[in-house]
Amino acid sequence: MQMPTPDAGIIARKARVVARLRAALPRDAVIDDAHETRAYECDALTAYKCPPLAVTLPASSEEVSSILAICHEEGVPVVPRGSGTSLAGGALPTADSVVLGVARMAEVLEVDYDNRLMRVQTGRTNLSVTGAVEEDGFFYAPDPSSQLACAIAGNIAMNSGGAHCLKYGVTTNNLLGVTMVMMDGEVVEIGGGYMDAAGLDLLGVICGSEGQLGVVTEATLRILPKPEGARPVLMGFDDNAVAGACVSDIIKAGVLPVAIEFMDRPCIEATEAFAHAGYPMCEALLIVEVEGSDAEIDHQLALITEIARRHNPVELRESTSAEESAAIWLGRKSAFGAMGQINDYMCLDGTIPVNELPMVLRRIGEMSDDYGLKVGNVFHAGDGNMHPLILFDANKPGDLEKCEAFGADILRLCVEAGGCLTGEHGVGIEKRDLMHEQYAPADLEAQLMVKDVFDPAWLLNPAKVFPLDVTKGRRGSGASVAA
Amino acid sequence: MTVTSEAELAETIGGADAPLSLRGGDTRGMAGPGAALSLAGLRGITLYEPGALTLVAQAGTPVSEIEAALAVEGQRLAFEPMDHRALMGRSGTPTIGGVFAANVSGPRRLAVGAARDFLLGVRFVDGQGAIIKNGGRVMKNVTGYDLVKLMAGSQGTLGALTEVSLKVLPKPETSATLVLSGLNDPAAIAAMAQAMRSPFEVTGAAHDPAQGRTVLRLEGFETSVSYRIGRLKDLLAATGGEIEVLAEGSSETLWQGLRDVAPFHGAAGDVWRLHCRPTEAPALAAKAGAEARLYDWAGGLLWLRMAPGTDLRARLGRYDGHATLLRAEAAGALPRQEPEAPGVARLTAGLRAKFDPRGLFNAEALARSA
Numbered sequence: 001m002q003m004p005t006p007d008a009g010i011i012a013r014k015a016r017v018v019a020r021l022r023a024a025l026p027r028d029a030v031i032d033d034a035h036e037t038r039a040y041e042c043d044a045l046t047a048y049k050c051p052p053l054a055v056t057l058p059a060s061s062e063e064v065s066s067i068l069a070i071c072h073e074e075g076v077p078v079v080p081r082g083s084g085t086s087l088a089g090g091a092l093p094t095a096d097s098v099v100l101g102v103a104r105m106a107e108v109l110e111v112d113y114d115n116r117l118m119r120v121q122t123g124r125t126n127l128s129v130t131g132a133v134e135e136d137g138f139f140y141a142p143d144p145s146s147q148l149a150c151a152i153a154g155n156i157a158m159n160s161g162g163a164h165c166l167k168y169g170v171t172t173n174n175l176l177g178v179t180m181v182m183m184d185g186e187v188v189e190i191g192g193g194y195m196d197a198a199g200l201d202l203l204g205v206i207c208g209s210e211g212q213l214g215v216v217t218e219a220t221l222r223i224l225p226k227p228e229g230a231r232p233v234l235m236g237f238d239d240n241a242v243a244g245a246c247v248s249d250i251i252k253a254g255v256l257p258v259a260i261e262f263m264d265r266p267c268i269e270a271t272e273a274f275a276h277a278g279y280p281m282c283e284a285l286l287i288v289e290v291e292g293s294d295a296e297i298d299h300q301l302a303l304i305t306e307i308a309r310r311h312n313p314v315e316l317r318e319s320t321s322a323e324e325s326a327a328i329w330l331g332r333k334s335a336f337g338a339m340g341q342i343n344d345y346m347c348l349d350g351t352i353p354v355n356e357l358p359m360v361l362r363r364i365g366e367m368s369d370d371y372g373l374k375v376g377n378v379f380h381a382g383d384g385n386m387h388p389l390i391l392f393d394a395n396k397p398g399d400l401e402k403c404e405a406f407g408a409d410i411l412r413l414c415v416e417a418g419g420c421l422t423g424e425h426g427v428g429i430e431k432r433d434l435m436h437e438q439y440a441p442a443d444l445e446a447q448l449m450v451k452d453v454f455d456p457a458w459l460l461n462p463a464k465v466f467p468l469d470v471t472k473g474r475r476g477s478g479a480s481v482a483a
Numbered sequence: 484m485t486v487t488s489e490a491e492l493a494e495t496i497g498g499a500d501a502p503l504s505l506r507g508g509d510t511r512g513m514a515g516p517g518a519a520l521s522l523a524g525l526r527g528i529t530l531y532e533p534g535a536l537t538l539v540a541q542a543g544t545p546v547s548e549i550e551a552a553l554a555v556e557g558q559r560l561a562f563e564p565m566d567h568r569a570l571m572g573r574s575g576t577p578t579i580g581g582v583f584a585a586n587v588s589g590p591r592r593l594a595v596g597a598a599r600d601f602l603l604g605v606r607f608v609d610g611q612g613a614i615i616k617n618g619g620r621v622m623k624n625v626t627g628y629d630l631v632k633l634m635a636g637s638q639g640t641l642g643a644l645t646e647v648s649l650k651v652l653p654k655p656e657t658s659a660t661l662v663l664s665g666l667n668d669p670a671a672i673a674a675m676a677q678a679m680r681s682p683f684e685v686t687g688a689a690h691d692p693a694q695g696r697t698v699l700r701l702e703g704f705e706t707s708v709s710y711r712i713g714r715l716k717d718l719l720a721a722t723g724g725e726i727e728v729l730a731e732g733s734s735e736t737l738w739q740g741l742r743d744v745a746p747f748h749g750a751a752g753d754v755w756r757l758h759c760r761p762t763e764a765p766a767l768a769a770k771a772g773a774e775a776r777l778y779d780w781a782g783g784l785l786w787l788r789m790a791p792g793t794d795l796r797a798r799l800g801r802y803d804g805h806a807t808l809l810r811a812e813a814a815g816a817l818p819r820q821e822p823e824a825p826g827v828a829r830l831t832a833g834l835r836a837k838f839d840p841r842g843l844f845n846a847e848a849l850a851r852s853a
Contacts, residue, residue: 114676115760115783137682159625170623172632173600188826194758195783196586196597198805198821200641200831204599204632208625225682248534254557254653296707351621354535383622384535423623431626438626439616446615446838447628453833465627 006095024066031055045089052093069185080211082154088428122153141168159208161424166382172207177220213454227291236280236315241358243284260382267376274338277331280315343391350414351423385423487524497612507581515845542580542644561652563589586636589742590687593780599635604648610839640846641838655702660734663697668765675781688781757785759804
């Protein structure tokens with residue numbers, strides 16, 4: 001993975017840039033000490049690190065505006081950062097960039113239950129958004145697995161999903177409005193406390209733009225009343241294809257579960273060794289969760305188990321209590337940790353049409369043999385969002401590169417099967433160079449045109465999302481960033 | 484003219500030297516000035532996977548054709564697209580491309596999202612004649628910028644849609660509607676808010692002041708709908724007045740009428756669509772002094788029939804929302820779309836200049852004249 005050569009001219013002007021930022025911000029909001037900036041040198045994609053020129057920690061939209069205006073005038077790239085939980089390197093700095101972290105902006109600005117919305121500063125963590133309203137029976141639906149740490153800013157940048165999006169949608173479906181600061185410091189308001197913003201759907205294009213179009217400082221979020229209850233059923237099958245067919249039949253039958261999670265044998269084995277959840281040893285395990293009152297749940301689970309029985313499950317375990325539900329979820333929730341006990345792993349995020357599941361799993365198995373690297377699959381089966389976990393040894397020379405090549409092959413397979421490179425983690429730097437696999441030059445050009453409009457100098461979150469060769473003529477226009 | 488392939492469309496747009504009036508079924512009467520260019524020849528469902536809840540169709544495919552194909556598998560377009568014909572006094576055949584180009588949703592938008600929330604992928608031809616694709620046919624996709632959303636609701640000002648890929652949902656086993664009678668506007672809004680705050684997943688909430696009727700729709704399995712109707716009745720007992728339940732057949736008829744704004748059909752005057760915070764709707768309606776009003780989306784969508792030429796926006800002043808002049812007696816007197824704040828207007832203008840540098844798609848005209 002290549003990053004552009006940092007602009008030596010900017011690095012030479014560091015003292016001046018930092019002095020200007022210091023003059024505009026509270027004392028502790030600017031960090032340029034090399035020891036302290038190290039905490040910001042990477043995100044959750046820890047294989048790649050680079051200390052930034054400086055780090056800024058604004059507390060308001062006004063301070064964000066000052067930072068961006070100064071960096072714009074100085075021609076300095078800016079890397080926006082939520083909580084730094086990106087698995088795609090979305091917040092990886094460059095040596096000539098200023099990191100803009102929103103962690104200090106974590107206030108709840110408004111809660112309006114009658115209109116089912118709340119407005120927050122975007123540094124607030126996903127889980128604490130729900131935390132602010134759950135006592136009153138509400139929740140914020142998108143629930144990425146990093147929800148304890150990840151910030152709403154990052155959720156908006158990556159259009160984050162979660163386990164429950166089959167029913168509730170992803171971030172873009174739950175976002176009503178934003179306050180966004182443009183690279184030149186201008187503050188714009190888009191949407192608000194109502195459904196469907198006027199004019200072009202700018203909200204839609206900002207969501208998932210990986211911090212390249214502006215810095216979102218405040219967000220109006222749709223909140224929902226909590227369901228009366230939820231319970232899962234666990235089912236095991238001795239064939240991936242059969243489990244895939246079962247998912248398809250459940251969906252066709254008109255039941256809309258809130259989650260359908262899938263684990264394959266390597267993942268089940270690792271999870272059992274780690275968490276002892278009492279899962280059956282089989283080829284494929286499904287956890288299907290439904291919501292409603294007790295009687296409604298019973299009715300839906302009866303329908304689902306009836307469908308499952310037609311596919312000869314080796315195990316069928318319907319939860320009848322909170323304890324049993326927790327036991328069923330225990331293994332799934334510790335799956336990533338369990339794989340991490342075995343070795344280092346890389347987590348992929350491609351999405352495929354649900355009906356291609358058996359073919360894709362078979363091909364991944366074959367590639368695993370070819371590469372000599374183990375892979376476990378755990379994913380959201382209802383929406384086809386896969387999370388293959390490739391195991392490798394970071395201390396073994398060449399293993400990371402081999403793992404990356406294997407990962408790239410899996411993502412190519414996802415595209416070939418009619419899917420895409422990333423379902424919820426984002427492109428970042430990780431999948432940047434694979435964009436050609438999914439998009440023709442004209443398709444990419446159309447996306448670059450959007451960036452041209454929002455950030456004409458191409459200073460926001462440089463060298464992410466698009467292959468470097470595609471953005472060469474645009475990046476650092478005004479400054480002189482060499483590719 | 485009518486094109487029958489994407490390649491032909493790309494060639495036509497690429498070679499055009501004067502504004503083009505893009506249209507699907509032209510059922511809303513909103514095609515701009517210029518040479519008529521119909522997309523209705525791009526027709527047909529190209530892929531339908533009921534088990535994956537996805538369907539791909541050419542943009543000119545009639546909505547009715549898609550709905551019929553979905554019905555065979557017990558599925559539907561959950562966002563419930565409105566049929567504009569009766570309200571706008573138009574004929575023609577609504578197309579799926581037109582639905583997404585205008586982001587047309589119905590009463591269920593409140594619960595499940597708008598048309599744009601169900602659009603998974605697009606192919607379109609931009610103002611330079613380039614064929615562009617974005618998104619795909621999977622439900623979760625964050626690969627690159629989301630131009631799918633940008634195209635949804637762009638009214639053909641950034642490009643001509645040629646193919647859409649969409650998410651469909653199962654049609655529930657049954658539905659029923661709770662009817663509350665005799666509530667005034669604020670009381671009706673409060674009752675709807677109370678219902679929406681409950682865990683009973685109301686999929687339609689509307690208030691028709693002319694009939695004195697507040698309606699709440701429930702959908703799902705038979706057992707579930709009857710249970711939830713009972714719980715909602717208890718919850719709303721304190722609102723006073725009579726509560727009646729409409730079974731599936733009459734419930735469906737009622738909601739189809741609300742979807743298409745039937746109470747306004749055949750009546751003269753300007754028709755406005757106002758998006759606002761539901762709880763602010765009664766005060767805005769009072770300020771508007773409309774000849775008729777209808778609340779949908781629990782109050783988040785307010786339909787107003789006004790005396791011709793009334794500048795509703797001037798009457799309302801500032802509020803959290805926006806108003807569209809959907810149907811005007813006198814063309815061109817008032818802007819159709821809510822004027823944008825300068826920062827947003829610059830972004831809009833910038834995008835139009837990039838995607839339609841020669842101004843073929845009438846963006847200015849579409850925003851101005853109603």
